[in-house]
Amino acid sequence: MTPRSKLLPSFAALLFAGLAAGQARADAVLHAFNWTYADVQANAAGIQAAGYKAVLVAPAYRSEGSAWWARYQPQDYRLIHHPLGDTTTFRNMVAALRAKGIDVYADVVLNHMANESAQRSDLNYPGSRVLGVYAGNPTYYGGLRLFGNLGYNFLSGYDFGPATCIANYSDVWQVQNWRLCGGAGDAGLPDLVGSSYVVSQQQEYLRQLKALGVKGFRIDAAKHMPFAHINGVLTADIKSGMYVFGEIITGGGSGNGEYATFLQPYLQNTDHAAYDFPLQAQLRSAFAPGGSMSALVDPGAYGQALQGSRALTFTVTHDIPNNSGFRFMLMDPTDETLAYSYLFGRNAGKPMVYSDHNESGDNRWVNA
Numbered sequence: 001m002t003p004r005s006k007l008l009p010s011f012a013a014l015l016f017a018g019l020a021a022g023q024a025r026a027d028a029v030l031h032a033f034n035w036t037y038a039d040v041q042a043n044a045a046g047i048q049a050a051g052y053k054a055v056l057v058a059p060a061y062r063s064e065g066s067a068w069w070a071r072y073q074p075q076d077y078r079l080i081h082h083p084l085g086d087t088t089t090f091r092n093m094v095a096a097l098r099a100k101g102i103d104v105y106a107d108v109v110l111n112h113m114a115n116e117s118a119q120r121s122d123l124n125y126p127g128s129r130v131l132g133v134y135a136g137n138p139t140y141y142g143g144l145r146l147f148g149n150l151g152y153n154f155l156s157g158y159d160f161g162p163a164t165c166i167a168n169y170s171d172v173w174q175v176q177n178w179r180l181c182g183g184a185g186d187a188g189l190p191d192l193v194g195s196s197y198v199v200s201q202q203q204e205y206l207r208q209l210k211a212l213g214v215k216g217f218r219i220d221a222a223k224h225m226p227f228a229h230i231n232g233v234l235t236a237d238i239k240s241g242m243y244v245f246g247e248i249i250t251g252g253g254s255g256n257g258e259y260a261t262f263l264q265p266y267l268q269n270t271d272h273a274a275y276d277f278p279l280q281a282q283l284r285s286a287f288a289p290g291g292s293m294s295a296l297v298d299p300g301a302y303g304q305a306l307q308g309s310r311a312l313t314f315t316v317t318h319d320i321p322n323n324s325g326f327r328f329m330l331m332d333p334t335d336e337t338l339a340y341s342y343l344f345g346r347n348a349g350k351p352m353v354y355s356d357h358n359e360s361g362d363n364r365w366v367n368a
Helices: 004-020 037-042 044-049 068-072 087-099 128-136 138-144 172-177 196-211 227-233 257-269 277-287 324-329 333-345
Strands: 029-032 054-057 103-109 216-220 243-246 273-275 311-313 350-355
Touching (some): 037 054, 044 087, 054 216, 103 196, 227 257, 277 311
Parallel strands (some): 054 103, 216 243
């Protein structure tokens, strides 16, 4: 690889030339991963000063547990309540960011509900225990309600697919209809079906988030949902005025099996944007020993980057450092800085910066 003493000046000159020519423009997104809603609100002025135009925040519904992954196990769409905030703090955060000209993107989980098999055998959500919690403080929880009647469950066993774990991640049917499981006898995350009732509940949930001022949706685990279900929920009226992007993790672009099996069909069967995993793979390759910067001149021409208007570009997502199966995608810290410079200067895509509280233990992205 070219020595860094020679690489950096030429790369900086190229970047500066592109910026000076006025060709590059993108509204950067901050991923405030696992931040409390109150912390996001408190930092609104600093986020504005840094130049961000949007913030992706933690999933907004009821969930329990202090671990970061617990936020991705929904119990109830009908109110916002979890360790990072509730409906009131969410509403206040959105208003504070709006006052600074910053949009809020909500991280939404439509594929599954929380795995509570260790506590109960039924698939009623939120379940009798949580309904009892609501009944114990009706004024408070009633004030957090987005829609529906909190005196009753809103989902039952009829709303889920088979209790079968995905065994073959190359089998599209299994991936989109069976459960994500952790192995060692784990019962997995109950997989929602795309019935008219489930779709209606998810639509109402998204409408309520829009009513709170949300301007974008990140579709978690989009790889695991049939297109009929995704498109059934995300109708034209719900998508109107929203930035919608799906999470479909791949190891690369054209020529990569995951890209051909999951990401390319997603782009063909929806009008959403998506995480540009092909470009992230190209960045890793270009900056790796023996790599070539020429690979970054026009990666889209070779199927190694998504169409700019549909690309959410990044160097790292929360899944990469926090899941052992994806840590191979981590860049060297210096390479990551260079990659961010490339993404900010590139005239394509919407770049997103990841900031956490050291959930992974790497201590690299705190206050990024």
